[in-house]
Amino acid sequence: MSGRAVPDIPAVPCLPLPAAEGRDRIRKEYVHLGRSDMVLLTSWGRGEDGEFSLSATWPAPAAGLPYDPRMLTQTVRQSGLTIAHAAYGAPLSDHTVLNYFDFTVAPGFEVPSDEPCDLAVEVTVKSTKERGRKVTSLDMEFRILQGGSVVVRADSEFGWLSTRVYRRLRGEHFDVDWNAWPLPAPVDPRSVGRSAPADVVLAAGDRPRRWQLRNDVDNTVLYDHPVDHVPGLALMEAADQAAHGALHPVRFEPTTVTTTFERYAEFDRPCWISAEILPAAPGETSVLVTATQDGETVFRSRLTGPCG
Numbered sequence: 001m002s003g004r005a006v007p008d009i010p011a012v013p014c015l016p017l018p019a020a021e022g023r024d025r026i027r028k029e030y031v032h033l034g035r036s037d038m039v040l041l042t043s044w045g046r047g048e049d050g051e052f053s054l055s056a057t058w059p060a061p062a063a064g065l066p067y068d069p070r071m072l073t074q075t076v077r078q079s080g081l082t083i084a085h086a087a088y089g090a091p092l093s094d095h096t097v098l099n100y101f102d103f104t105v106a107p108g109f110e111v112p113s114d115e116p117c118d119l120a121v122e123v124t125v126k127s128t129k130e131r132g133r134k135v136t137s138l139d140m141e142f143r144i145l146q147g148g149s150v151v152v153r154a155d156s157e158f159g160w161l162s163t164r165v166y167r168r169l170r171g172e173h174f175d176v177d178w179n180a181w182p183l184p185a186p187v188d189p190r191s192v193g194r195s196a197p198a199d200v201v202l203a204a205g206d207r208p209r210r211w212q213l214r215n216d217v218d219n220t221v222l223y224d225h226p227v228d229h230v231p232g233l234a235l236m237e238a239a240d241q242a243a244h245g246a247l248h249p250v251r252f253e254p255t256t257v258t259t260t261f262e263r264y265a266e267f268d269r270p271c272w273i274s275a276e277i278l279p280a281a282p283g284e285t286s287v288l289v290t291a292t293q294d295g296e297t298v299f300r301s302r303l304t305g306p307c308g
Helices: 069-088 163-173 232-247
Strands: 006-009 041-046 051-058 095-105 117-131 134-146 149-161 202-204 210-213 256-261 272-278 285-293 296-305
Touching (some): 069 095, 069 134, 149 163, 202 232, 210 232, 232 256, 232 272, 232 285, 232 296
Antiparallel strands (some): 006 095, 051 117, 095 256, 117 134, 202 210, 210 272, 272 285, 285 296
16 A cells, blocks of 8 residues: 555535434435435344444346446445444544455356345454544455355455545545546447446557546446545446456456555546456466556456456
8 A cells, every 4th residue: 555545435514313223224324325226235233242234235237247246346335334334433524445345256146137136244343443532444344145145255444534634635636527527438348248338437548458447427336426536446347347358258257356445546637447367276367457547556456266
């Protein structure tokens, strides 16, 4: 890390009522979303010290996909935020940051293609950091279960910055003219493992295995509301698509993903996504995806899994 973690979402402008504990749907303010239909969680509960359980519902994936990777990363994000705000009192007025985001997926995992899928989520808070009585960081482990079996394991650290600190950190980039940037045309969806142009976050680059990030705010799964930087989950989606693009037309199933964020990606200039195929264990393929902007590394993600 370069000392500049990537904020996941901005502060909530006003404090909602406490999050419901039980079968009531999680309020969108607790997962920092503007659209209620993107709240994937339906309930949460406390277990033993540092242990929590939640439920989630995923919509059916687009045609041809075993599951939508955006639903996976959103579920982890929403679960971490809910536990942080509702159970640990992380201030909704602060800005959330992600330092890293790693996960593994059971080979062959898929959800129904024609109806929503109910899943369970288990969260373990591994460590906490506090300043005075205020939580500043939670390191968490997540387990997503389908039919009682663990299908996803994830680890991520969530941290918080006050608006005063965040404004100083962001400087001139604190305020952004939303959706004022050029939007290059998407590459062929099939070349990056997607079925519709609207879901593609990559545009053609200047050489093979290199693309330009495209920030299409109509992709509301990734761009739910205005923010001052490219969301971390949009970068992770770009990494997934780039890994598929690097190996196209061979089928790739990422089962292990490790991601570190190094600095903010800005909207007002090109962000380049590059993929490099690396040596891997027999029967697997590994792709290192790196995002750069102005010659500086924004994030790195390594995706590994069976190919062919």
